[in-house]
Every structure is written in structure tokens, then in C-alpha cells.
Amino acid sequence: MVGVGGGYTPDFEGAKRSMLSPVPIFSIRRAGATEQFRGPRDGASIALIDFGDLRAGPVGKFVAARKANSYSELNGLGDVNAAVELGGFVEYFPVDWFRTRAEMRQGLGGHHGVVADFSADIIVPVIQRFTISAGPRFTWESTKATSPYFGVDAVQAAASGLPAFNAKGGAHSVGAGAQVSYRVDPQWEVHSYIEYDRLLGDAAASPLVTLRGSANQTTIGMGASYSFDVKIR
Amino acid sequence: MRTPRVSLATVLVAVSVSACAMFETRETKLQAVKTVGIISAVGDEITFATGGLTGLNNRSQSFPIGSWGLDDLIVQQATAALNGRFQVQPVTYERDAFATVEKDSIVTPVNVIRGDPFKKLVQTQVSPQGLDAYIVITKAKSNFGGGSRKVEGIGFLTYGTVLESYNQVHALYEIRVFDGKTFDVIEKMTAPPLDDVGVVRLAGPSRTIDESFTPSAGNPAQNEKLHAAITDLVARSLSTTLSDMHLADVR
DSSP: OEEEEEEEEESSTTOSOEEEEEEEEEOOOOTTOOOOOOOTTOOEEOOSEEOSSEEEEEEEEEEOOBOGGGSGGGTTSOOBOOEEEEEEEEEEEEETTEEEEEEEEEEEESOOOEEEEEEEEEEEESSSSEEEEEEEEEEEEOHHHHHHHHOBOHHHHHHHSOOOBOOOOEEEEEEEEEEEEEEOSSSEEEEEEEEEEEEOHHHHHSHHHHHHSOSEEEEEEEEEEEOOOOOOO | OHHHHHHHHHHHHHHHHHHHHHHHHHHHHHHHOOEEEEEEEOOSEEEEEEEESOOSOOOOEEEEOGGGOHHHHHHHHHHHHHTTTSEEEOOEEOHHHHHHOOOOOSBHHHHHHSOOTTHHHHHHHEESOOOSEEEEEEEOEEEOSSSSOEEESEEEEEEEOSSOEEEEEEEOEEEEEEETTTOOEEEEEEOOOOSSOOSSOOSSOEEEEOGGGSOOSSOGGGOHHHHHHHHHHHHHHHHHHHHHTTSSSOO
């Protein structure tokens, strides 16, 4: 499946302003397999254990670099390199219309902490082509995952004018998300989503957020995708 | 600076040659096949499943439909489709053994690295041995809805939405061609969806049906309308699939 979408996302995590950016859509599934529900915040994953209603396997996520010179709010805070987060996921469908999912990932590169995402979605087919889904979200992060983005050391404090702050890990955010999708025909599908997070703990208490940003983080996205078969004989 | 170019070209040539070699091997093997036996183990039971907006209990129910003679029909139709190219010979086999073999491990990489689950059955349960190839037609699985639940073989699916619900029948099967001497799989294909695909996208032949097909209380095997709908699905999809596998010349 290939497609393109647009996401209106915060400039950086904790930012007050948002920016529209293109998002490519690409997924591969085994011949004969049908498309399955996927949440906007799910990492890229593959199920190595599949009981039908319970699936588990590796997951990965890319976190873009945060360049201090890209946004005035970050002046003096230094760059944070791009990170790749690798780990595992487990998801469970007690019934067709309800999914729970957990991901735990270890950061490499820009941060070396642990991130755990928890989500639940009620999936409601309104008519045969139109589906709505929505549910709560929660994220926990270790100190090593929080500190590079929300901590302010003495040097950064002097350079940025923000007070020094030692950001520790813990409950990172809580929120909710909703998604609608409409299948135009067997090949084309359009979708749209909104995800809201309220930063918690030291992420919310960071001077970067309290003085220059916002604890309320909203992402809006939409896109269109086209599914097709490729036969390799 | 030239070395990487040479290496890349060498790799591309090697990949191209090996791809051609694989293709030729399969085609060559099929061209050498004269006598075939056909095994079908698809139609022992029909499963009733619910999807979409369901109650909390969405367990499937299965009923025997051996009296419909679907497997005999499949063998007859496949024989008619293949007779122009191959000499089809009758074979005897333990149908239940083929129908109940566990094809998929819950640990998905195991499915990739382990051998074909039907290989040993073709070697030990089919008589006579010594034909050039054996064509084995067995149940296939498909996910349905947004989740990971699967339906298999012959079935009746009721899919609920907020505004209405839909009924759909399916006949999901896959076809393997085994080499009669090495018992390696020469060719394998899952029957693809038909053009008039049902409401719920399944990875195989299915069609939407109206309420009149819904079996009332009692044995679904007695429902002639359901029987006719399933037979039609199998008949329309079988020749197409055999043709897609280059086993039958005409659709």
C-alpha cells in the first residue's frame, strides 16, 4: 500500500506552535493477508507471535532530530540527534471492535532511555465502508528518554535564559485519539485522525514547556492510500 | 572507484541469472509432468462466524457438510480443467488427515522455515504413488475485519455495523502442486477473490448474500440455497485459480 498524507504536528515535543508537514504512507503485507486496524501512533511492527486475537513482536519508531536553530524557543538548548527506538509490542482484541496495545522501546541515538506507550481503541464500523475509532493513550518514559528533550543544564540555562531543570522520568503524557476512515473502493481509502496529549510530570514542568511552550499537544492528520497486489512468480 | 561498479554489476547479473534459473526450474518441472492425481480436502464443514460490531461472545460454530460432496465436485471440476494438459488419474487418500493438518504455527517465523505441512501426507497417505505430480487442494485462512481473527475454508460470515449487517459466504482454499518423486512443492497459490467481492474483504472467493440464505434453526447442511451458493463460489473460482497457476489453459 502506498499513499500520502499531511500532519499538523507540534514543532517539537512541548511546543506551542504546530506545523503542517507531508507524511508518506507505505506498508507491505503478505499475499492473501487483509489489511488490519492500525492506530496513528503505532510504531512500525511485525507480529512474530499470532494467536489471532493476541499478537506480539518487534516494533520500531523513528524520532526526528531536534535542531536548536530551527525554532527560537530552543535557542541555547543545543541539538538532540535523531533517535531510533526499538523494542516489542503486544496487542489484544478481546472482540473485533476493541483493541488494546502496548509498546516498549529502547532509544538509540538521540536518547538512550525507555519509552512505553499504552493505547486502547474502540473500532466502530458505521457502514460497510466507513469506520470510526477512538480511545485513550498513556505514555511512560524513563529519565534517559525525558532528559535530552526537557532538561536544561547549567550551560544551556546560561545560553538560553531558561532556569536550569533536571528532568526525571515517569508518567509522560496522557491523552486520547480518534480516527475515521472511508474506503472509496477496494483500492482507495481516505482517512483522518486527531491525537491529543497532555504532558505530565517533569515533561510538563520543564521551563521549556512552562515558559515557552505548552503541555497541550495536538496532532491532526489526513491522507489517502492505494492498495495493490504485486505478483512475483 | 571502478571496483564498486563492477561489484554492483556482478551482483545484478547474478541475481538476474538466479531469478531466471528459479523460474525456469518451475516451468521445466511443470512441463515434464504428464500424470497427476488430485486430492481435495476443503468441504468437510462449514463455519459460522460473526465480525464487526458483535456481542461479547463471538466464537465461531462449525457444522459438518460432508453430505454436500464438495470435495468430489472439486476433484471432478479440476479433472475436467486439467485433462487437456495432463493425464489425471484417480487417487485414494485419507481426506480427514488432509483436512485437519495444522498448517500455521503461532510463531510466524516457524511457518517460513519449516517444510510444507502436506509433504509427508502426500508421501504416506496417497495411493498410488509414482505419478509425476499430485495436486493438493486444501483449506486456506483469511483475516477479516480490522482485527486478527481468521476464517478458514467454507464459511458463513455475518458482519455487523451500526446501521446494518451483512451476510457473506466464502470458500477459501489453496492449491499446491507436489513433485511426485521429490515431493517438493512445485507451485502453490491461494484462490484469489472473485470480481464480485463481498462486503468484508477476504483473501479468497466470497460473495454477499441476502437474508434468505440465513439458515434457520437446525442443520445448515439441509439448507439447499446455502449449498448452491457455496457450490457456485467453488465452481467459478477453481478454473480461474488453475488458470492463474498455468495448469489449465482456459478460464
